[in-house]
Amino acid sequence: MQLASVATPTRPTQQANERGGEPVKQPVDIFNPTEEHRHLRETARKFGESVLGPQASKRDLEESFDPGLFARFGSELGLFGLTVSADHGGVGLDSTAAVIVHEEFSRFDPATTLSYLAHEVLFVNNFYHSADAAQRDRYLDKVLSGEWIAGMAMTEPEAGTDVLGMRTTAQRKGDRYVMNGTKQFITNGPYGRVFLVYARTGPGRRDISSFVVESGFKGFSVGKKETKMGMRGSPTSCLVFEDMEVPEENRIGAEGGALVHMMRNLEIERLTLAAQSVGIALRCCEEMTRYATQQRKAFGKRLIEFGQIQQMVAESHAHTMAARALVYTVAQSISPGRRESLGAASAKLVATGVGERVARAAIQVFGGYGYLRDYPVERMLRDAILLSIGGGTNEAMQKNISGDLSDMYG
Amino acid sequence: MKVLVPLKRVADPDNANKVKVTADGKKVETTGLEWKPNPFDEYAVETALRLTEDGTKPKTRAGEVVVVTFGPKECEITLRAMLATGADRAIRVEAEDDQLDGWLVARALKKLVEQEKPDLVLLGKQAVDGDTNQVGQILAELLGWPMATSAAMIKEDGEALLVGREVDGGVINLKVRLPAVVTVDLRIVAPASVYSKLTKADFKYNEGVRFAPLPAIMQAKKKPMAVLKLADLATDTALRIQYPRFEPPKGRAAGKKVKDVAELVDKLKNEAKVL
Numbered sequence: 001m002q003l004a005s006v007a008t009p010t011r012p013t014q015q016a017n018e019r020g021g022e023p024v025k026q027p028v029d030i031f032n033p034t035e036e037h038r039h040l041r042e043t044a045r046k047f048g049e050s051v052l053g054p055q056a057s058k059r060d061l062e063e064s065f066d067p068g069l070f071a072r073f074g075s076e077l078g079l080f081g082l083t084v085s086a087d088h089g090g091v092g093l094d095s096t097a098a099v100i101v102h103e104e105f106s107r108f109d110p111a112t113t114l115s116y117l118a119h120e121v122l123f124v125n126n127f128y129h130s131a132d133a134a135q136r137d138r139y140l141d142k143v144l145s146g147e148w149i150a151g152m153a154m155t156e157p158e159a160g161t162d163v164l165g166m167r168t169t170a171q172r173k174g175d176r177y178v179m180n181g182t183k184q185f186i187t188n189g190p191y192g193r194v195f196l197v198y199a200r201t202g203p204g205r206r207d208i209s210s211f212v213v214e215s216g217f218k219g220f221s222v223g224k225k226e227t228k229m230g231m232r233g234s235p236t237s238c239l240v241f242e243d244m245e246v247p248e249e250n251r252i253g254a255e256g257g258a259l260v261h262m263m264r265n266l267e268i269e270r271l272t273l274a275a276q277s278v279g280i281a282l283r284c285c286e287e288m289t290r291y292a293t294q295q296r297k298a299f300g301k302r303l304i305e306f307g308q309i310q311q312m313v314a315e316s317h318a319h320t321m322a323a324r325a326l327v328y329t330v331a332q333s334i335s336p337g338r339r340e341s342l343g344a345a346s347a348k349l350v351a352t353g354v355g356e357r358v359a360r361a362a363i364q365v366f367g368g369y370g371y372l373r374d375y376p377v378e379r380m381l382r383d384a385i386l387l388s389i390g391g392g393t394n395e396a397m398q399k400n401i402s403g404d405l406s407d408m409y410g
Numbered sequence: 411m412k413v414l415v416p417l418k419r420v421a422d423p424d425n426a427n428k429v430k431v432t433a434d435g436k437k438v439e440t441t442g443l444e445w446k447p448n449p450f451d452e453y454a455v456e457t458a459l460r461l462t463e464d465g466t467k468p469k470t471r472a473g474e475v476v477v478v479t480f481g482p483k484e485c486e487i488t489l490r491a492m493l494a495t496g497a498d499r500a501i502r503v504e505a506e507d508d509q510l511d512g513w514l515v516a517r518a519l520k521k522l523v524e525q526e527k528p529d530l531v532l533l534g535k536q537a538v539d540g541d542t543n544q545v546g547q548i549l550a551e552l553l554g555w556p557m558a559t560s561a562a563m564i565k566e567d568g569e570a571l572l573v574g575r576e577v578d579g580g581v582i583n584l585k586v587r588l589p590a591v592v593t594v595d596l597r598i599v600a601p602a603s604v605y606s607k608l609t610k611a612d613f614k615y616n617e618g619v620r621f622a623p624l625p626a627i628m629q630a631k632k633k634p635m636a637v638l639k640l641a642d643l644a645t646d647t648a649l650r651i652q653y654p655r656f657e658p659p660k661g662r663a664a665g666k667k668v669k670d671v672a673e674l675v676d677k678l679k680n681e682a683k684v685l
Contacts, residue, residue: 035487039494039627047621078623091624 030328033096040097044104047077053108059233060111060379063225067149067191073116074146080120081144083268083336084128088136089144095268095331098125099275103324106279107286110383111233113276114390118187118234119143121272122152123196126265129336130210130252139194139212148193153183153213153239154262160184161396163198163262168241170199170209175248177201177211179219179241185390189237190225197239198258210252210261219244230382266392267334267344273391274327274347277355280384281320284362287377289313292365303365312361323347323354342404348387349397355384411473411566411588411606413458414528415497416519417451418479419488420539431656437508438656447488450534453599456619458532459496461566464608465615472608474498476526480505480515486635494622494630505640511651512540516548518643523553528589530571535560535593550591558584562597566607 032038051069059066074080082097084090091097098121105113124143127150128136142148159165168181179199186195193215201209213220223238253261292303292313303309330343359381363370370377388394421429422444430439447455455477462473477492478501479485489500503518523531536543550557563574567585573592575582586592597603601614622630640647668674679685 035490035631036627038487039491039622039630040624042491043622043624043627050618076623077621078625082624086628091628093624093628 030096030325030332031100033332036093037097037100040093041100041104043077044079044101045107048105048108052105052112056109056112056233057373057376057379059109061232061373063227063232065115065191065233065235066112069112070115070119070149070191071146073120074144079116080146081124081128081140082120083125084140084144088128089140090128095271095334096328098268098272099327099331102272102275103279103282103327106276106383107283109233110276110280110380110387111231113279114231114234114386115149115188117269117272117276118151119149121269122187122265123150123194125268126152126261127196127212127252129264130261131212132252134249135212135252143194149188149191150194150196151186151188151192153186153195153197155184155186157182157184157238161393161399164205164208166198166200166208168197168199170201170211170246172201172248177246177248177251179211179213179244179246181241182223183239183241185226185236186239187234187236187390189239190222190235195239196252197241198262201255204256206259207256208258208262209255210258211246212250212252213241213244213246217244217246229385230379231386232382264336264339267339267341269391270344270348270397271327271331271334273387274323274344274351277348277351277384277387278320278324278327280355280380280387281316281323281351281358284358284377284380285313285316285320287375288316288362288365309365312365316358316361319354320358323351327351342401345392345397345400345404348392349394349401352384352388352394355387356381359384411462411530412526412528413461413473413475413530413532414523414526415451415454415458415475415477415492415532416479416515416545417454417477417488417492417534418448418537418539419445419481419485420448420537422446423449423538429658431658435655435657437653440507445484445488447491448534448537448539450536450538450594450596452534452619453596454532454534454594455492455495455497457561457564457594457598457604458530459620460604460609460615461530461532461564461606463606465606465613466609468496468620471496471498472606476501476528478503478519478522480510480518480640482506489635490630491622493633493635494627495620496622496626497633499633500635501638502635503638503640503643509640509647509649511649512542512544512548513650514644514647516545516552517646518640519545519549520552521643522638523549530588531555531591533591533593535595546591546593553589553591556586556590557592558586558590559593560595561592562595562600563603564592564594564598565605568607 032041079101081090082093086092102113102117143150154163156166156168170177170179195213197211197213198208199211201207219242221240223240226236228236292309296303327347330340330347333340333343359377362377363381366375366377369375425444428443432439458475462471462475464472475497476499477489477497479489480503486502489502493500531549533546546559558573558575560575561573562576565572569588571586573584573586599618601617668677
């Protein structure tokens with residue numbers, strides 16, 4: 001289908017040539033700023049289509065996760081450590097590269113992509129930019145190769161958006177910390193060997209520190225695997241810490257310094273989640289357009305000839321293009337040293353809404369078939385809804401956007 | 411083993427409906443087309459990589475794969491995609507798409523083979539645009555080398571290759587002495603189709619063409635890419651194949667409905683004349 005080719009806007013040049021005028025200067029391709037980005041997209045799309053896609057529905061139905069498949073992201077594709085410097089075993093690319101991978105994978109399997117995100121963005125990117133040399137030496141190789149699956153633990157049963165309300169504590173005891181508490185909704189929880197965990201190290205509301213916690217630590221346990229509406233191919237559980245001893249050298253950064261790590265990582269998290277929604281929207285646009293133009297007729301006409309169907313197809317296409325352009329534009333201004341909270345929150349708010357609406361429209365265009373598990377669009381809608389909740393709810397995005405605007409105007 | 415893989419880009423076969431003919435019918439409009447490597451050529455590169463490695467250690471090269479294409483500067487993106495997939499070196503022969511035909515390309519390749527001295531030239535059995543299926547055969551004839559076409563299996567066997575060709579009713583097995591020219595078919599990228607002398611007989615590849623790993627994508631620009639002039643490889647660049655006119659295929663005509671079997675038989679007999 002043609003939607004993905006908005007990446008190569010060739011039409012203006014062509015028209016100028018036909019009119020006999022000077023060729024129009026090729027516009028900058030924000031979706032593929034360099035040839036490397038283009039090849040990366042090609043690799044991610046091919047892998048998504050030929051490896052992730054064919055089994056995605058099975059993993060969704062069975063609510064199963066395939067660790068062997070996950071390992072291929074590292075061993076075969078080298079897709080862990082996109083934002084890690086090449087000197088430290090990473091790739092040395094940027095936020096746009098991360099967006100490309102999440103978008104392309106999500107066209108075929110948003111759930112496995114979410115597990116990739118938890119490992120690559122929530123753990124690797126955060127850990128790499130916050131850890132010291134010794135900590136990188138101990139953990140980086142294992143997570144870049146995919147030998148160890150990783151995740152991040154912030155949310156608690158009674159503290160989500162209100163992150164500073166977390167209750168997990170890490171009390172200092174000689175050269176170690178004793179950690180107690182429960183972390184909720186942890187992606188990769190049942191399979192993770194290592195987690196970045198936030199815990200309270202003092203009485204103040206902001207006295208929160210970051211730790212690297214291994215699943216082998218005494219006192220670490222994994223709660224039951226959650227049964228979910230969507231993203232079922234991505235394993236989720238709670239993590240329970242009971243008098244778990246964490247060596248001091250596993251504290252990342254200064255005691256009480258976690259808010260810096262949290263904040264520094266937030267934008268790329270939101271952006272890659274938004275990219276997942278764009279991938280879902282692209283796929284649903286393709287599916288509904290193909291169905292309406294090529295496959296289904298009613299009253300002797302193709303579905304696309306009916307005004308009500310046109311409205312759904314056209315609006316889905318236009319909104320997807322808009323969300324995609326916003327996400328890639330914001331990606332250009334987000335790096336570890338450069339923050340753009342207003343842009344990232346806006347991208348997530350817009351893209352997740354578009355992902356849900358476009359998936360819902362696709363089901364409507366498919367009619368009764370859209371409601372069946374035989375077609376991918378109902379899975380896409382169930383997956384899309386998580387993206388309006390996880391990694392900061394859309395209500396939190398509205399609050400942040402309003403806060404940023406209020407600072408700018410106030 | 412040193413393998414030379416000639417390849418070309420073609421208009422994306424998944425977007426074939428975008429291919430248009432210019433108003434005067436003189437050529438295919440290439441502006442705005444999305445390009446992909448010819449699928450059979452991708453299979454040839456995959457085959458060449460498999461022949462120059464131990465399947466269990468694909469990151470260690472045990473031979474050399476040189477990819478070559480004829481075309482304008484933007485074809486380098488196709489070559490670099492192959493370098494990212496694992497090819498060692500690339501050559502672009504500067505040319506415009508409409509200055510080439512199979513005869514000219516084969517003669518230029520002969521000259522290049524004399525310079526590069528590969529043990530094997532591997533090609534896709536045909537390109538999916540012109541579908542002429544002739545460059546490999548002409549090249550083998552010009553070189554006076556043994557040839558096997560449409561290979562579905564290749565196994566390295568001392569100084570020769572065992573080549574399996576799928577035909578109606580079975581497989582023809584050929585033993586081809588090196589140096590040789592081999593063209594490959596679709597099933598050459600099945601899990602147990604290609605074995606170098608290093609790859610053990612019980613090893614199975616993943617189905618299909620390998621993915622370009624991201625670290626290799628980042629390194630691709632550092633691999634050598636030579637640019638040659640067509641005139642360096644062929645003194646006579648006149649085309650032997652002339653294309654007087656292009657026409658898009660006619661749209662399919664509407665079918666006819668028949669009342670009963672008798673009418674159907676009558677039409678098959680008297681209109682379609684197939685009975």
